[in-house]
Amino acid sequence: MDAHESLLELIGNTPLVRLRTPSDGRGAPVYAKLEYLSAGGSVKDRIGLRMIEEAERSGALRPGGTVVEATSGNTGAGLAMVAAAKGYRMIVVLPDKSSAEKVNTLRAYGAEVVVRPGGLPLEHPEHILNVAAGIAERTPGAWFAGQYGNPANPEAHYLTTGPEIWRQTGGRVTHLVSCVGTGGTISGTGRYLKEASGGRVRVIGADPAASVYSGGDGRPYFVEAAGRFRHPETVDDSWPDSYQREVVDEVLPIRDRDSLTTIRRLAREQGLLVGGSAGTALAAALRVAAGLGPEQLVVAILPDSGRQYLSKYFNDQWMLRQGFLDGDPAVARVGDLLPAARRAEPLPYLHHHAPVGEALAVLRERQGTGADPVVPAGPAPVGPGRQPTSMELAGAVSLAQLEAALAAGRAAVTDRVGDHLGEPLPVFGAGEGAAAALAELSGRGCGTAVVLADGHAVGLVGAGELAVLAGAEPKQGR
Template sequence: MDAHDSLLELIGNTPLVRLRAPGGGDGAPVYAKLEYLSAGGSVKDRIGLRMIEEAERSGALRPGGTVVEATSGNTGAGLAMVAAAKGYRAVVVLPDKSSAEKIATLRAYGAEVVVRPGGLPQHDPEHVVNVAERIAAGTPGGWFAGQYGNPANPEAHYLTTGPEIWRQTDGRVTHLVSCVGTGGTISGTGRFLKESSGGRVRVIGADPTASVYSGGDGRPYFVEAAGRFRHPETAEDVWPDSYHQEVVDQLLPVPDREALHTIRRLAREEGLLVGGSSGTAVAAALRVAAGLGPQELVVVILPDSGRQYLSKYFNDEWMLQHGFLDGDPAAPRVGDAVPAAERERPLPYLHHRATVAQALAALRERAAAGAAPVLPAGPAPVAPGRQPTVPELAGTATLDRLAAAAPADPLADHLDPPLPRLGTGRDAAAALAELEDSGAPLAVVVHDGHGVALIGPDGLRTLLAPNAGNAPGSSGR
């Protein structure tokens, strides 16, 4: 019989497939390693199995025990799948930005899912890692997997992913491109390939533009399971032990928009339905390949399936709402009402833990400058020049309401509901109808996931008025 004794035997051994360069480039060929074809649907299956097996060997995890982990989803799914196959209970702590599909997958495996706010500093007791550690410590037989510091994470890729790529390319691989999240994939795979090639293979990390790994300011971004967010209140940003920086030769930052449009192209033009971090990796790999000759060979790791992101990255309405789609250039769009210079500046935000006095000072400054004395408030402090992601809105601060409040009061006690959000690519007429129906005086204009302006019904009416001097598409969006 051609069969397996256990699902665990189907982890890894994923295929390589050649990608078509957009426009038919003359650079090096790019081969994608399709990790979503592993048994559990992601590259994290490998570390889920390895970490559990190492914990069994060491005695840290015993029969009837509970596997506990903090994750954005894929590692949790890998651990939950292995735990189910081996008879363990699983508890997974996720940030609230994780997709609904990931949460549903975990529950399907029988895992208990604990959702906590994302975007918290590392020292916050409610940070997902701290919550998971407490659960493990307070659970009889509990074991905290700790992918960020567990040596079995990079070791899994040194023992499996690297050798597979070397064998599949017959040792011809010259460049490896991978996202950096916990750092385990790129560290373990890259180390094996460098050792096997005598140092010939170059290792390139693909990273969201905002991620601190590649020099970004650490603000929130939209590609899940890649990069590193750094909260402004973080006193010391301790990077994962599983990330071995000496293995990586270069880091390439990739904007969210480029990553998300890349995965949509891969699905529609190559039949590859992959997640957002795959878009980050492929965008970087294509850049690398374009500067190489045909005798070189690039391998890029695609970590997971796009089926986990159908409600987000492959949903046109979601993409429009967050300003990642440009809409119809033949009709007026929301972005056409925002001056070009204003679109390049981040919209100021207030910290919801500020005092009324601090908020009033900011609102009065806006009023004196002729701007609307209204500001969104977010659940995290925002340094000058930084743009928080719009889903973090906690409410709206208005001059009229705060003027009657005690100056020392917390701003959070005097907030109006969050303002509606309108992506720059939204049809202006439909956006006006939506704003009027909401009854809100203003909306936040969103481009590439970040607030760039405030707009009211009058601004949209002016754009839509005949001979208003705003030609559709004039914004270039």
């Protein structure tokens, strides 16, 4: 019989597929390691199995026990699949930015899902790592997987992913490109390939441009399961023990737009439906390959399936609203109200700890700018000259609102502005049609909206401005 005794035997051993790349006689071939074809649908199946088996061997996890983990989704799914196959209870703590598909996948495996706010400092008691550790401590027979510091994480890739790539390429691989999340995939795989090749293989990390791994400021970004977010109020931002930095030769920053448009093209042009972090890895791999010769060989690890992101990255409406699509150039678009010079100016923005007196100064300065004197505010401060992301916009405050509160004695100039926020302003992507945006804004009874480009807030527009723009003749051929 050609059969397997257990689903666990189907973890790993994923295929390597050559991708079609622009061919002009230059550049190295690029091969994709399709981790979404593992049994549970992601590269994290490997560490799910390895971590649980090591916990069983050590006695940390016993029959009838409970597996607990904090994760953005894929590690939880890998652990939940293995836990289900082995008869363990599973509890997963997720940030609220995780896709609905990931949450539903975990529940389908029988896991108990606990959702907590994302974007919190590491020391916050509601940070997913702290919540998961607390659940494990309070639950009899529980074991906290702790992928960020678990040596079985990189070891799984040293023992499986690296040898597979070396065998599949016949030892011809010269460059490995992988995202850096916990660091386990790139560390374990890269270490094996360096050893097998006598140091010839170059290991390159692919990272969201805002992530701290590639030198970003750690602000929120839109690609799930990659990079490292750093909240500005985090005190100790120690990098994961599973990330062995000495293995990695270079880390390339990749913009969210490049990651997301790459996977959309890959699905439509080559039939490969993969997730956002795969787009980050592939965009970096294509950049690397373009500077090499045809005798070189680049392997990119594509971590998971695009089926987990159908409601986001492959949803035209979501992409357009976040400003990742440019929309129809034949009609007036919201972004037309923000010429390049205006987009380059930082959006007026307040940290929720800012005093009311500071907010009043900003708002009064904005009087007469064409939009209502309203500013968005959020949970994280924004550096000089930098627009916040849409994920940082937690509320809004108007001049009239604050002045009325002061006059009535409900507020003082020394109060935190966060204690006096109204609902967040509506947001529109720069590529959305002005007429449709005006209709939605009017229906919500709002006079001001935030304009997003590539997920970042680049300006404010008023209903009056949109009305003028929407009433213009449709533009042709822009």
